[in-house]
Amino acid sequence: MASLINLFVALVLLRASKHYHSITLEANAQHLMTDVWTSAGVIVGLGAVALTGWERLDPIVAFIVGGNIVWSGVRIMRKSVLGLMDTALPIEAQNTIQRALEPYRQNGIQYHALRTRQSGAHQFVSLHVIVPGIWTVQCGHQLLERIEADLRGILPNVTLFTHLESLNDPDSWNDLTLDREETPSVDTPAKTQQASDENPGAPIK
Numbered sequence: 004m005a006s007l008i009n010l011f012v013a014l015v016l017l018r019a020s021k022h023y024h025s026i027t028l029e030a031n032a033q034h035l036m037t038d039v040w041t042s043a044g045v046i047v048g049l050g051a052v053a054l055t056g057w058e059r060l061d062p063i064v065a066f067i068v069g070g071n072i073v074w075s076g077v078r079i080m081r082k083s084v085l086g087l088m089d090t091a092l093p094i095e096a097q098n099t100i101q102r103a104l105e106p107y108r109q110n111g112i113q114y115h116a117l118r119t120r121q122s123g124a125h126q127f128v129s130l131h132v133i134v135p136g137i138w139t140v141q142c143g144h145q146l147l148e149r150i151e152a153d154l155r156g157i158l159p160n161v162t163l164f165t166h167l168e169s170l171n172d173p174d175s176w177n178d179l180t181l182d183r184e185e186t187p188s189v190d191t192p193a194k195t196q197q198a199s200d201e202n203p204g205a206p207i208k
Contacts (some may be wrong), residue, residue, distance in 0.1 A: 129166070
């Protein structure tokens with residue numbers, strides 16, 4: 004009876020750990036599961052020996068149960084260490100992000116410099132969104148709001164950093180990697196005023 008209660012509580016904790024992305028809840032669930040596996044191993048081992056008369060089955064089953072417990076502990080420790088090291092989100096989560104951004108890309112919106120990070124139960128995502136240079140600030144901001152809303156709908160406990168860039172600005176392509184490839188060009192006020200006078204309809208950088 005105690006093993007059945009531990010199994011029920013462990014399953015509830017595992018479900019909660021996935022929902023809240025809590026390594027602590029998962030570790031507690033795995034701890035209870037070790038008791039369940041131990042009890043199950045004892046029953047299976049004794050039953051196998053009683054049915055077959057082969058006494059070596061008991062230590063073999065115990066070895067298998069012990070190996071499973073060790074593997075669960077190693078996996079929990081690995082997840083804990085990776086959480087402390089601020090590693091990238093799992094591949095599955097990164098693929099989910101790209102699928103959410105695909106409809107925007109098909110409509111001519113581009114993005115790059117997608118970076119993710121996991122810190123405990125919190126997730127962090129940053130990306131640069133590239134739109135036509137003639138867009139107004141309001142249009143660009145509304146687009147970023149929609150993208151962030153979509154990502155929040157698929158990633159719990161996520162903090163988003165979006166950066167709007169112009170498709171017509173060459174400097175937008177200098178930050179594909181973590182560090183910028185070159186120093187962005189900076190227009191002086193005189194150059195900016197001259198460009199504005201020559202083409203009044205063009206957006207000012």
